[in-house]
Amino acid sequence: MSEAAATAAFIDAIKAGEFERVKAMVSADPTLIDARGRTGESAILTAVYHRQKEIVNLLVARGATLSLFEASAAGEVERVERLVASDPSAVNTYSADGWTPLHLAAFFGHTKIAELLLAHDADVTARSRNTNGNTPLHAALAGNHKMVAGLLIGQGADVNAADTDGWRPLHMAAHNNNVDAIKTLVAQGADVTAQNGSGSTPLSLAQEKNHREAAALLRRHGA
Secondary structure (H helix, E strand, C coil): CCHHHHHHHHHHHHHCCCHHHHHHHHHHCHHHHHCECCCCCEHHHHHHHCCCHHHHHHHHHCCCCCCHHHHHHHCCHHHHHHHHHHCHHHHHCCCCCCCCHHHHHHHCCCHHHHHHHHHCCCCCCCCCCCCCCCCHHHHHHHCCCHHHHHHHHHCCCCCCCCCCCCCCHHHHHHHCCCHHHHHHHHHCCCCCCCCCCCCCCHHHHHHHCCCHHHHHHHHHCCC
């Protein structure tokens, strides 16, 4: 099997959550722990994206070198602390797939890491450099993490920022029935009547999903 084929097979095994196969492949070829897929994501970031925590732990235990992006996504607080201390400017860099460390920490709900990044001047309004064009607040709400969302709002996140498809944070909160986030966003001036690129409002999204509590709350605030 060629090196490219072996790498592709390894990445596919990670995506499929085939722990024993991944373990065997790493044992046979330890260099695979730092392999990268066709789109540039590392093996460990691929495991994080596909919610394969056991494989993440395996790769870390076998010595995978975690970048700030990977450590932020995986929730490795101590690793993030060391990396930020050695290069504070890295907090506002972008991964191969267009995310900042803060986007990744927000999406995966790592509040302590988000706090650490913000303390080192991570840009709370940064736009992802990919087709999403979203902010860390969008990422937090996409992951349905109300604590991180509250932290970002408190640090000046734009509650009316629209992503590439016109989705604002309130659209995401309504779609996910995140009532606490809806309350916070509305209190901070989020537009309850805003339409996304498809013409949907937060209220219509809540109704489509039969999120009655979210819909009732939005109506009470003028939707």
